[in-house]
Amino acid sequence: MRIDTFRGAIRLLGLVLPMTLVASSAQSQMRAASRAEAYGVSVSTPTVNQKSPYAVLPTGEAMSTDQGQGVSIAGLVTAHDLFAIVTGDADPVDGSNAVSSATLGAVQLLNGLITADGVVAIASSTVGDNAVGSNAEGSSLGNVVVGGVEVSDPAPNTRMDLPGVGYVILHELRPTGDGVTTSGLTVNMIHVVLQQPILGLLGQVIGYKTVGNIIVGSATSSVTR
Amino acid sequence: MVRMKSLALLAAPIGVALVVWSCDPQRSAVAPIIGTPLAHFHEFQCTPFKMTGGGRIDYPPGTAEKNPPASHRYETFGAHVMDQDGDCVADQGALEWVDHRPEMRVNGQPLNLHATEVTFAEVATDADCRDGAVHWGGKLRVQNTGQEGVDFVVWDCDDGEPGVSDGFAIAVDLVVNGEFYAVTCPESHAEPTCTLTGGNRQFHPTH
Numbered sequence: 001m002r003i004d005t006f007r008g009a010i011r012l013l014g015l016v017l018p019m020t021l022v023a024s025s026a027q028s029q030m031r032a033a034s035r036a037e038a039y040g041v042s043v044s045t046p047t048v049n050q051k052s053p054y055a056v057l058p059t060g061e062a063m064s065t066d067q068g069q070g071v072s073i074a075g076l077v078t079a080h081d082l083f084a085i086v087t088g089d090a091d092p093v094d095g096s097n098a099v100s101s102a103t104l105g106a107v108q109l110l111n112g113l114i115t116a117d118g119v120v121a122i123a124s125s126t127v128g129d130n131a132v133g134s135n136a137e138g139s140s141l142g143n144v145v146v147g148g149v150e151v152s153d154p155a156p157n158t159r160m161d162l163p164g165v166g167y168v169i170l171h172e173l174r175p176t177g178d179g180v181t182t183s184g185l186t187v188n189m190i191h192v193v194l195q196q197p198i199l200g201l202l203g204q205v206i207g208y209k210t211v212g213n214i215i216v217g218s219a220t221s222s223v224t225r
Numbered sequence: 226m227v228r229m230k231s232l233a234l235l236a237a238p239i240g241v242a243l244v245v246w247s248c249d250p251q252r253s254a255v256a257p258i259i260g261t262p263l264a265h266f267h268e269f270q271c272t273p274f275k276m277t278g279g280g281r282i283d284y285p286p287g288t289a290e291k292n293p294p295a296s297h298r299y300e301t302f303g304a305h306v307m308d309q310d311g312d313c314v315a316d317q318g319a320l321e322w323v324d325h326r327p328e329m330r331v332n333g334q335p336l337n338l339h340a341t342e343v344t345f346a347e348v349a350t351d352a353d354c355r356d357g358a359v360h361w362g363g364k365l366r367v368q369n370t371g372q373e374g375v376d377f378v379v380w381d382c383d384d385g386e387p388g389v390s391d392g393f394a395i396a397v398d399l400v401v402n403g404e405f406y407a408v409t410c411p412e413s414h415a416e417p418t419c420t421l422t423g424g425n426r427q428f429h430p431t432h
Contacts, residue, residue, distance in 0.1 A: 138280060
């Protein structure tokens with residue numbers, strides 16, 4: 001009786017175990033993912049919605065690019081020599097990676113309120129046996145001037161107020177993922193948040209509401225194990 | 226009549242196969258000789274692999290230090306190559322290369338090279354790159370001028386994660402400012418590759 005039970009258990013294990021392994025392997029293969037996205041300029045306001053040049057890594061592909069000689073959106077932004085390059089690979093065996101870059105030459109925002117010459121945004125993510133992580137190494141801002149003030153090599157997430165306009169975040173970093181099975185990062189080299197005051201009953205300013213965003217030099221990468 | 230039909234049935238697949246064969250690019254595993262490394266990238270192996278990623282190089286000098294951002298003395302790129310069969314013939318590949326240096330502007334734009342065909346891909350066994358090193362190349366188009374069919378070769382180094390000492394170098398059969406265009410670094414640990422200042426190269430040995 002005991003031997004029959006034991007044999008039955010072995011048979012059951014023999015049937016169930018391979019199915020579990022196959023399911024687990026299939027699951028890990030399905031989960032491995034690589035995502036990359038980059039753009040030169042993005043303007044989002046109630047009247048303008050534009051993103052150019054814009055490259056997104058297509059599923060199953062290893063690279064995508066886009067470029068533009070110039071972008072001009074009246075009163076908001078002008079930029080020259082724009083390139084967006086994204087690469088990546090979802091590999092459940094050797095590890096996945098994603099690298100995206102956006103580069104620009106001379107840039108002018110809000111009729112010269114902000115200027116820069118030489119913008120590079122790079123986001124890089126890797127996941128494998130030995131490493132999981134993302135970084136913005138290689139990102140840089142050249143000759144940045146905000147409201148007449150030169151800002152040399154701004155630290156990540158440097159915020160400066162723009163009176164009557166809103167504020168700007170220079171070298172903005174937005175990490176994503178759990179750092180174990182997923183990792184990602186978005187780098188926005190110049191992010192202007194356009195705001196309008198909210199007035200109280202007596203006409204006093206009681207807060208601000210966001211009415212638009214201008215982003216110059218954006219790179220995003222993320223990977224899943 | 227039946228014989229004619231049989232003959233047609235036999236000839237049709239042969240014809241289709243011949244057309245497919247004629248359309249297939251006749252890749253060669255022979256690397257063009259453009260630029261010559263001194264101490265590394267001399268011994269190669271034909272084995273399945275894939276190399277992916279991209280990034281930034283600050284050349285010259287091409288070390289791990291960034292040049293001042295406003296100098297525009299940097300290059301950015303994306304590149305991948307795959308040899309599925311281990312025969313040193315590239316099955317897939319792409320390269321987008323942008324040289325932002327002011328003196329490299331062509332027709333008012335940064336020099337922009339776009340691979341139209343990747344032909345050979347071989348794994349280097351004598352390069353100082355922890356995870357893998359590859360020598361590959363093919364033909365490219367100069368986007369600024371539309372010039373097609375220009376030979377290029379690449380030296381590609383994955384020196385571990387997260388990519389801070391990975392390397393990349395390129396030589397092109399193209400004269401810019403009176404000299405053959407090349408971004409190579411003879412002083413680097415994986416000569417002739419220049420050290421990445423951003424991004425990552427990832428070698429996949431099992432493809």
